[in-house]
Each structure stands twice: as structure tokens, then as C-alpha cells.
Amino acid sequence: MGVPTHPTPNGFQVVDLTVNIPSSVRYSLSSVPLENGKQPAPSRWGTLEFKVYYLVFLVVVPIMAWIPVSLSSPSNPNFILYRNRLEEGWIPGRLVDNSDAQYRIFRNNVPVLSVAILFHLLVKYVVSSIPSNSTPASNTSRTRKRFTVPSSLTFNFVFSLITVTVLHGINAVKILLILFINYLLAKKLKGSRSGVVMNWVFNGAILFGNEVFEGWRFGQWFEGLAWLDAHAGLYHRWYISFNITMLRLISFTMDYYWACNKKGKDLENLEGIKDLTEKQRQAISHPDSAYSFSNFVAYALYPPLYLAGPIITFNDFMWQHRYPNMQPPMSTPIKGYIIRFLFSFLTMECILHFMYVVAIKDRKAWRGFSPAQISMVGFWNLIIVWLKLLIPWRFFRLWALLDGVDPPENMVRCMANNYSTMGFWRSWHRSYNLWIIRYIYVPLGGAKSFIINTILVFSFVALWHDLTFRLLAWGWLVSLFIMPELFARWLVPSSKYGHKSWYRHFAALGAVGNVLMMMGANLVGFVVGTEGLQFFVGELFGTARGLRFLAGAAACLFVGVQIMFEYREEERRRGIYRRC
Numbered sequence: 001m002g003v004p005t006h007p008t009p010n011g012f013q014v015v016d017l018t019v020n021i022p023s024s025v026r027y028s029l030s031s032v033p034l035e036n037g038k039q040p041a042p043s044r045w046g047t048l049e050f051k052v053y054y055l056v057f058l059v060v061v062p063i064m065a066w067i068p069v070s071l072s073s074p075s076n077p078n079f080i081l082y083r084n085r086l087e088e089g090w091i092p093g094r095l096v097d098n099s100d101a102q103y104r105i106f107r108n109n110v111p112v113l114s115v116a117i118l119f120h121l122l123v124k125y126v127v128s129s130i131p132s133n134s135t136p137a138s139n140t141s142r143t144r145k146r147f148t149v150p151s152s153l154t155f156n157f158v159f160s161l162i163t164v165t166v167l168h169g170i171n172a173v174k175i176l177l178i179l180f181i182n183y184l185l186a187k188k189l190k191g192s193r194s195g196v197v198m199n200w201v202f203n204g205a206i207l208f209g210n211e212v213f214e215g216w217r218f219g220q221w222f223e224g225l226a227w228l229d230a231h232a233g234l235y236h237r238w239y240i241s242f243n244i245t246m247l248r249l250i251s252f253t254m255d256y257y258w259a260c261n262k263k264g265k266d267l268e269n270l271e272g273i274k275d276l277t278e279k280q281r282q283a284i285s286h287p288d289s290a291y292s293f294s295n296f297v298a299y300a301l302y303p304p305l306y307l308a309g310p311i312i313t314f315n316d317f318m319w320q321h322r323y324p325n326m327q328p329p330m331s332t333p334i335k336g337y338i339i340r341f342l343f344s345f346l347t348m349e350c351i352l353h354f355m356y357v358v359a360i361k362d363r364k365a366w367r368g369f370s371p372a373q374i375s376m377v378g379f380w381n382l383i384i385v386w387l388k389l390l391i392p393w394r395f396f397r398l399w400a401l402l403d404g405v406d407p408p409e410n411m412v413r414c415m416a417n418n419y420s421t422m423g424f425w426r427s428w429h430r431s432y433n434l435w436i437i438r439y440i441y442v443p444l445g446g447a448k449s450f451i452i453n454t455i456l457v458f459s460f461v462a463l464w465h466d467l468t469f470r471l472l473a474w475g476w477l478v479s480l481f482i483m484p485e486l487f488a489r490w491l492v493p494s495s496k497y498g499h500k501s502w503y504r505h506f507a508a509l510g511a512v513g514n515v516l517m518m519m520g521a522n523l524v525g526f527v528v529g530t531e532g533l534q535f536f537v538g539e540l541f542g543t544a545r546g547l548r549f550l551a552g553a554a555a556c557l558f559v560g561v562q563i564m565f566e567y568r569e570e571e572r573r574r575g576i577y578r579r580c
Contacts, residue, residue, distance in 0.1 A: 169233030
């Protein structure tokens, strides 16, 4: 879970609000890594400059919350346009905006999923209590090269088959058939690039076919088998969640390819094999026998991470089963993670009960809104997009942690605590970003062909999410918006000018542009699409009051970016270094 190796001095600090990850290394305060050849700057929190910033925060942030609340009042003229999209809420006197289909599925099924967690952990505890003749893995050179199937893997294999059958009914046969073909391609063409290419083509074809044929219903192909489509389990749309499963299929194929070609690190030179870091668990291959079909199924269909992730590589998954974390299920770090999840969930509930911005966006009920009101509809929709992804990912990661598996944390920072386009994508859907880097970006040459690879990567990301022009436009916009930051870093590098008094303010101005571009790209991709963005841009740039508001908003963003800068400096003062 990225537990700190050095406790934060003087108890709780503001930087503890950000979740810890393995790469956020904590150093002793006397050995904080240098940046641009200098130690972190002295704290600015108590300076006159930042006292002015605090005053701006005290005024602006409540207004940002009040605007969408006022727009959600029944007295608002546009309320009638979206009233039918609201439901009775559990907060007295409030309706709830439960109109986002993606989050509604999760929210409505939290009680069932909670029971599933308890059932899974209880059954595993009972099974693990049964005496076994197997001996625990030792840390010798001989046992490292020999693979013995842990009892937890056998349990996960069986439980995965049961879970996928309950969820998808007869469609589980289709999923297992896809897994079997993927496994055959990887095994029969092991160690060959053609095998890797064929696996990529196969999985791409499956994704395309799932989109076109909507799950390959039996009745589409054989009329006599149409009756089978009525036995589709609790969740018949198996092909929606298969996008996540596809990433695991590629991970198995690529990790096995590298294992066959000895691309992994040499176990002979490793000590402390039980204490491998996250990066080492990904990079170090296993014996050939570990890449079996049962282990592949246990990994690809692992219940806690099956529906939504986070994504863990095959190598990492196997290492955590070979040498499991002996941390008690209710240890202090996990208790802290439960508190984080509950706080995030209740925050989302408050937003949905008091800000009906999703319904306003869906019904385009923004006619007559001022530029400030329009911008807050967009901003809070982005906050909801962030939370609706954060909450399920933390829920399922918590399930995995309770089961003894530590997948990557997906959301490192709050959506509103980002000023760098590159840093944003490192912290947003982090496990997917790590997957992209390991299996696409680095194999394509990495930074050697940065621009081309960036366009290819974000095109893949867009099409993987959905085969629509809106997402493809989002991918291209993101690729385009990365370029100004790279150019600015090249033109005015921090290594040369970082010590100048003006540099922090110059960087903050550039960061304001970054924030506006990132908000625009994500509004296109996940909120209003290109048509809605055209309306937003027209209101902001095409009117005098829109331009006045934009100038004021840019000034407020400048203040926010300065706080973000100082927050990261404070992390470095506390021995924490993140690349986002």
C-alpha cells in the first residue's frame, strides 16, 4: 500500500491527505533528493503572499460550491427540464441525481458487493483453515526456479470460475473460450514476436467484435440456440467489463514472452525475494510452469479486480501469491484506506444530493446560464467523473487488500490538484498508465519517438474506452495539449532558471493554460462532447462578460496552482517524492 518507511514528523501533516504509493519514496529529512541541484525551498505557508491566497480561497471556493447548489434549486426556471431524472434521496428533504448510468450501477449494488466481499473472505478463511500437506515457499535458489502452486491460487481459480458463471451465466463459456485461445496463442508461439503480434490482433478483434455484435449473442449465429441468451446471469453485458480483462490477457502474453526470452532480472542475484518492490515484481519473470492455464484464469478473472480493476500485471500477481503479504487484514494501513473510501463515498453522496449537474448536463438545461454558471456545471461534472471512477476503484482495491493482494492505487491526487498534463496522466488511472508504459510505450521505443508514441498511445486509450469519434477526439486533444508543456520545459528549463524569483510565477501562468486545456479535453471526452464544448467555448470567448469571467477564473487558477506548487514542495520537505 505504499506504507511510509519513515513516519511523518509531528503526527498528521497536510501532505498526508494524498494517498501513499510505492513510488512516493519517503527519505530521511536530511537526504531529500535534490531538484535542480538544490534542497526544497523554505516553507511559504506563513508568508504574506500565501495569506492573500488563503483569503482568495475563503471567498472563491464557497462561491464555486454555491453556484451549482443554487442551480439545483426547484425555484430555478430550468429545474423542470431535468426534474424527471432525479430520485428520492436518503438525505431528508433532498432529491438525488442518480442519473449517471455508470455510477448508478455501482451505487445501487454496493450492498450486494459488500456481501460478496464478506462471503469471499469468509469462504477463503474456512478453506485456508483446512490442514494442508504443502510446505511454504522458501527463499533458496532452487525453490525460486521451481514453481509450486500456492493453495491461494487454487482457491482463486475455483472461485473465479464460480464468480464469472454467477455473473454472466452461459456467457462465461464465451469468456473462457477467449481466454483459452489467447493462452494457446501465447504458448504455441512462445518467445516469438509473431505470437505477440497475433495476440494483440486477436484481442483487438475481440474488442471490435464485442462492440459490433454486443456480446456475440447465441441467437445471432444459430437460431436454435437463442434460448441460451435467456440464461445470461446477473450481468449479461459481459462485453462491457471485458475491456479490463483484455488488458490482463495482454499482460500474460507479454510477461510470458519476456520470460521465454530471458528479459526478466536474474533471480540468482536477488536477495530478500519476499520483499520485492512493485517494480521488481513486475519485471522479474517466473519459471515456465507458473504460466499455466489455471494460473492464467485465476489472474484474468480474479474476483476483487475482475469488473473494474485496478490493473495488476501477471508477474506481480504471481509474486504476491508465491510470497504473500502476512499483514493482518485489519492492520492500521488498511483501516486508514477504509476511512479514505468512506470519506470519498460520502463526499459523492453529498454532491449528488445537492448539485444536480449531471442531470443539467444530460438535458442541456444550461440555456440562460451566465459564464460562471456554465463553467461550474462543467467543473463539477469533472469532479463527479473523478469520484465515480475513484470510488469503485478504491472499493475493489480494498477488497483485494483484504484478500492479501496489493494492486496499484489508481487515483493518486484529487482531480483539482493537477497542473501538469504529464503529471495528471501519471496520477489518473495510474494502474492503466503503468500498463501502457510497460506494454505499449516502452516496446514502441519510449522517449526516442515521443510525439508519435504519444499520439499512438492516446489513440489506443481512446478506442479502448469506446469506439467513438468523441473519445478519439479526446485522445488527439490530449496528445496536442501535452506539447505546449514540453515546449515550455525545453525553452525555459527549471534546471537553468528554477532558482530565479520570477520562475515560479512564470511556471504558474503556464500551468493555468494547462489546467484550462485539460478541462477542455476531458469535457469533450467524458462530459459534454464536442457539441457541448462548442457551446461552452462560445459563451466564454464570444461574449464580453464571458471574457471578463475567464480573466477572473484565470486569476483564481493562478492562486490554486501556487498552492499546488507549495504542496509538492512540502512533500519534498517531508521526504516524499512523486512524479505527479
